[in-house]
Amino acid sequence: MNVRTVPTTPIEGQRPGTSGLRKKTAVFMEPGYLENFVQSVFDAVGGLDGKSLTVGGDGRYFNKRAIQTILAMAAANGAARVLVGRDGLLSTPAASAVIRARRTEGGLILSASHNPAGKTGDFGIKYNIPAGGPAPESVTEAIYRRSMEIDEYRILDCEDVDLSTVATLRMGGMAVEILDPVAIHAGLMRTLFDFDAIRALFASGFSMRFDAMHAVTGPYARAILEDELGASPGTVVNGEPLPDFGGGHPDPNPVHARGLVDLMMSPEAPDFAAASDGDGDRNMILGRGTYVAPSDSLAVLAANAVLAPGYAGGLAGIARSMPTSRAADRVARKLGIDAFETPTGWKFFGTLLDAGLATLCGEESAGTGSNHVREKDGLWAVLFWLNILARRRDGVKEILAAHWAEYGRDYYTRHDYESVDKDAAEALMADLRRRIPELPGRPAGALTIAAADDFSYRDPVDGSTADAQGVRMVFEENARAVFRLSGTGTDGATLRVYLERYEEGSGELALDPQEVLAGVAAAATEIAGIHARLGRDRPDVRT
Numbered sequence: 211m212n213v214r215t216v217p218t219t220p221i222e223g224q225r226p227g228t229s230g231l232r233k234k235t236a237v238f239m240e241p242g243y244l245e246n247f248v249q250s251v252f253d254a255v256g257g258l259d260g261k262s263l264t265v266g267g268d269g270r271y272f273n274k275r276a277i278q279t280i281l282a283m284a285a286a287n288g289a290a291r292v293l294v295g296r297d298g299l300l301s302t303p304a305a306s307a308v309i310r311a312r313r314t315e316g317g318l319i320l321s322a323s324h325n326p327a328g329k330t331g332d333f334g335i336k337y338n339i340p341a342g343g344p345a346p347e348s349v350t351e352a353i354y355r356r357s358m359e360i361d362e363y364r365i366l367d368c369e370d371v372d373l374s375t376v377a378t379l380r381m382g383g384m385a386v387e388i389l390d391p392v393a394i395h396a397g398l399m400r401t402l403f404d405f406d407a408i409r410a411l412f413a414s415g416f417s418m419r420f421d422a423m424h425a426v427t428g429p430y431a432r433a434i435l436e437d438e439l440g441a442s443p444g445t446v447v448n449g450e451p452l453p454d455f456g457g458g459h460p461d462p463n464p465v466h467a468r469g470l471v472d473l474m475m476s477p478e479a480p481d482f483a484a485a486s487d488g489d490g491d492r493n494m495i496l497g498r499g500t501y502v503a504p505s506d507s508l509a510v511l512a513a514n515a516v517l518a519p520g521y522a523g524g525l526a527g528i529a530r531s532m533p534t535s536r537a538a539d540r541v542a543r544k545l546g547i548d549a550f551e552t553p554t555g556w557k558f559f560g561t562l563l564d565a566g567l568a569t570l571c572g573e574e575s576a577g578t579g580s581n582h583v584r585e586k587d588g589l590w591a592v593l594f595w596l597n598i599l600a601r602r603r604d605g606v607k608e609i610l611a612a613h614w615a616e617y618g619r620d621y622y623t624r625h626d627y628e629s630v631d632k633d634a635a636e637a638l639m640a641d642l643r644r645r646i647p648e649l650p651g652r653p654a655g656a657l658t659i660a661a662a663d664d665f666s667y668r669d670p671v672d673g674s675t676a677d678a679q680g681v682r683m684v685f686e687e688n689a690r691a692v693f694r695l696s697g698t699g700t701d702g703a704t705l706r707v708y709l710e711r712y713e714e715g716s717g718e719l720a721l722d723p724q725e726v727l728a729g730v731a732a733a734a735t736e737i738a739g740i741h742a743r744l745g746r747d748r749p750d751v752r753t
């Protein structure tokens with residue numbers, strides 16, 4: 211087999227965003243596009259000679275083809291071994307678990323998360339470091355710099371490898387080890403949660419629905435929930451991963467998982483429901499008649515963590531992204547542990563987890579996880595909830611109500627303005643930033659701005675800094691609004707407006723968040739001039 215060195219030229223725009231490089235699938239399929247980026251990763255990490263790598267993806271269109279290209283390039287770059295999930299599948303948390311358990315020199319994860327897939331959809335690729343987490347900015351910047359100077363890539367001329375069965379095959383001098391995509395991750399879950407208690411819960415007639423949204427978590431959920439824990443067959447719906455996710459938008463939120471939410475609000479609702487996203491790192495949690503906001507989910511998991519064997523010794527600290535509500539901070543305060551506030555994106559949690567400063571992490575965007583891997587983990591969150599429900603023998607609604615009564619409730623919503631004009635969105639943010647000094651004391655709608663800043667972060671472990679991470683406004687009325695632009699979209703820009711208002715435990719705790727937050731939304735919309743600047747009179751998505 212022949213190693214081919216292919217001359218190439220830099221391609222603009224290969225700078226990874228919030229979570230790796232994401233582009234339209236058609237862009238990734240252009241000749242040399244994937245190859246340039248992959249070679250840039252290999253070069254930026256000091257070459258692959260004699261190293262091992264983990265590779266897998268969420269099964270979306272182009273996943274299998276891209277994996278064959280990556281394998282041939284890894285072989286040509288001298289890799290000793292690549293671990294790859296059967297059929298090219300590995301959920302993002304499972305890939306992180308494999309990197310850590312098998313100590314590979316990091317991994318490549320092929321996914322655009324919850325973004326729609328298919329020829330006209332999105333594709334993505336992300337490099338994770340040997341600790342198992344997304345590459346920090348120092349590494350993604352090195353990859354980007356390399357992509358701007360690259361002049362050749364190496365690839366082996368060879369046949370495709372058959373990835374359909376668990377086996378170890380060879381590609382040139384490299385071993386290709388095809389893994390059961392579920393086994394390592396499931397093994398880890400067994401060490402963290404009380405599987406006996408969850409089995410007893412299901413045996414007592416507890417009913418559940420898990421919507422895998424035709425994305426990667428179907429095989430994981432079936433193996434763990436139905437086969438191992440005894441949930442009745444049919445608990446997992448939309449469990450076959452499909453290259454186009456069945457034409458859906460696998461983002462587990464009340465908009466894109468509408469059917470599941472409707473079921474849970476109906477008389478036919480099972481006791482518990484959950485969904486995960488394209489690559490299995492996000493989660494949505496529902497009880498009968500109840501939607502659990504992700505920020506609340508993090509707080510409830512933290513407050514009940516000792517019920518799970520893996521966390522019985524207590525938590526070191528809790529980290530949340532800045533736009534996530536402060537509900538988890540209240541739990542941290544009560545537990546007497548540290549609360550960390552990081553920029554948006556899982557990559558900022560890595561140093562805190564590695565240093566043992568934080569045990570649980572979460573984001574308002576349906577991401578929750580812990581130090582068991584270095585990614586957020588959808589099924590982990592579902593199992594954590596099941597563990598708590600099994601031990602408390604109480605419903606989701608009751609657990610949430612008791613939590614709010616104890617800590618108060620951070621009413622929360624996020625309003626997204628999607629695919630808006632990029633220049634207009636950037637001008638809106640620039641203008642907000644420029645006006646920050648004059649905002650405190652100013653009225654906004656019916657509220658008054660108490661403080662405003664542009665969030666900047668200094669990592670307490672490695673001292674690295676990240677500026678301009680979102681404009682925060684705190685109002686005198688116990689409320690907050692945060693504005694930032696998405697770093698994961700591929701179409702124009704998306705403005706995210708995060709809104710919250712705190713209500714004491716003795717106050718009204720069961721109201722509709724959209725109603726409670728209408729005044730904060732109006733204040734935020736007015737102060738940023740959203741309607742005029744973006745030409746939109748309402749958000750596309752309210753989570």
Ligand code: G1P
Nearest residue numbers: 228229555556573575696697698
């Ligand atoms: C979004 C979420 C963020 C999450 C990321 C990857 O990023 O807001 O919390 O970490 O997806 O799943 P954004 O598009 O806002 O940059």
Ligand code: ZN
Nearest residue numbers: 323487489491
């Ligand atoms: Zn995801």
